[in-house]
Amino acid sequence: MMQKEVAERIVSPPGKKAYGAISVLVQYYTEAEILFPVSREVFVPKPGVDSAVVRLRPGDLSSDDAETAARMFRLVRAGFDMRRKTLRNSLARAGFPEAALLAALETAGIDPGRRAETLSPRDFYDLAASL
16 A cells, blocks of 8 residues: 555556656566555544555566666666656766667667657667667
């Protein structure tokens, strides 16, 4: 059980306002779903927020490489640190060499003009694998 707003961020799909780095990272490792909300009215003392029960089922990562996953986390942080910038600009500013970055984006089939909040966890992994 967690704060409802956090639960909504965790399960948010790409392209939504609530989608962020925590969404990518949790969804990479698990299948996350909100089971049901819990009203603040059922607690004593009453908190200032509602809650939700979230189910996290481990995902199948058997074919994924741990080194690539670590690189992916660096990409996620860099992409969401400058959320309003394009992937090309935010990742280049984070220290990824631009030539290698552009080649990796092309290999992964990702438009360099997209923003981090439009990429799925698998898109981030594929980009990391291409770098």
